[in-house]
Amino acid sequence: xxxxxxxxxxxxxxxxxxxxxxxxxxxxxxxxxxxxxxxxxxxxxxxxxxxxxxxxxxxxxxxxxxxxxxxxxxxxxxxxxxxxxxxxxxxxxxxxxxxxxxxxxxxxxxxxxxxxxxxxxxxxxxxxxxxxxxxxxxxxxxxxxxxxxxxxxxxxxxxxxxxxxxxxxxxxxxxxxxxxxxxxxxxxxxxxxxxxxxxxxxxxxxxxxxxxxxxxxxxxxxxxxxxxxxxxxxxxxxxxxxxxxxxxxxxxxxxxxxxxxxxxxxxxxxxxxxxxxxxx
DNA sequence: CACGAGACCTGTTCGC
DNA sequence: TGCGAACAGGTCTCGT
Numbered sequence: 617x618x619x620x621x622x623x624x625x626x627x628x629x630x631x632x633x634x635x636x637x638x639x640x641x642x643x644x645x646x647x648x649x650x651x652x653x654x655x656x657x658x659x660x661x662x663x664x665x666x667x668x669x670x671x672x673x674x675x676x677x678x679x680x681x682x683x684x685x686x687x688x689x690x691x692x693x694x695x696x697x698x699x700x701x702x703x704x705x706x707x708x709x710x711x712x713x714x715x716x717x718x719x720x721x722x723x724x725x726x727x728x729x730x731x732x733x734x735x736x737x738x739x740x741x742x743x744x745x746x747x748x749x750x751x752x753x754x755x756x757x758x759x760x761x762x763x764x765x766x767x768x769x770x771x772x773x774x775x776x777x778x779x780x781x782x783x784x785x786x787x788x789x790x791x792x793x794x795x796x797x798x799x800x801x802x803x804x805x806x807x808x809x810x811x812x813x814x815x816x817x818x819x820x821x822x823x824x825x826x827x828x829x830x831x832x833x834x835x836x837x838x839x840x841x842x843x844x845x846x847x848x849x850x851x852x853x854x855x856x857x858x859x860x861x862x863x864x865x866x867x868x869x870x871x872x873x874x875x876x877x878x879x880x881x882x883x884x885x886x887x888x889x890x891x892x893x894x895x896x
Numbered sequence: 897c898a899c900g901a902g903a904c905c906t907g908t909t910c911g912c
Numbered sequence: 913t914g915c916g917a918a919c920a921g922g923t924c925t926c927g928t
Binding site for chain 3: 906907
């Protein structure tokens with residue numbers, strides 16, 4: 617489910633508290649933890665995770681790329697939601713749903729639950745978060761990340777734009793939805809290679825990456841199926857999962873192809889096939 | 897270096 | 913209705 621805007625929305629919700637009366641998690645103490653699916657804990661071992669997190673206080677909640685970052689009094693708790701993860705604040709004694717993988721029991725009768733149907737998500741409890749986050753590329757919404765720097769990085773690669781933008785070491789936080797949307801707004805075919813872009817196209821692409829991410833955040837993310845249903849950005853998709861439907865810009869039929877084993881959606885008229893490329 | 901396939905998982909949807 | 917295939921917001925590892 618979650619790309620950058622969805623994780624940002626979740627982090628904001630945990631920081632601010634919910635409309636259902638659930639509290640902000642800032643300054644809350646974690647009384648105890650219960651690991652329900654051991655492989656959801658990347659490090660340390662589940663038993664040590666439970667022992668070590670107990671008694672720590674949540675001091676800050678933020679996001680880096682698609683990672684939720686919870687600063688605790690001694691350690692940092694990192695959570696990556698991967699395909700189907702979600703975080704929920706619930707009454708501590710509520711019935712435990714099937715796909716809950718980790719529970720953190722808090723003061724005041726509440727618990728933080730990590731729910732993850734497909735079990736791809738992971739949590740790290742560490743005092744060296746950079747060992748997990750260190751390889752990530754630039755944060756796209758960071759104003760210090762310049763168009764010139766983005767162009768320089770594109771020039772250094774011969775990879776196709778779609779898989780390159782999904783590579784978290786190249787730029788951190790984009791996923792399948794926002795990549796397809798940003799390429800469409802930029803009128804760039806997903807199979808163009810990075811070094812084919814000129815400086816102007818690079819600047820336009822970065823601008824549109826920021827535009828779709830900001831719009832996604834403004835709409836509290838996208839809710840496509842049963843997983844995460846807080847946002848409505850899905851109502852504004854221009855290409856993602858719109859194959860067979862008319863392009864909202866030109867009326868041509870949106871196409872789908874598979875690139876790097878990911879469904880890829882684009883308008884064949886707005887985003888013409890690159891020179892020498894294979895037609896879609 | 898770049899790419900493709902397979903793993904990791906469960907659930908929903910689609911075609912016959 | 914049943915049943916298998918295809919597909920899903922992500923990332924890692926291995927082979928070519």
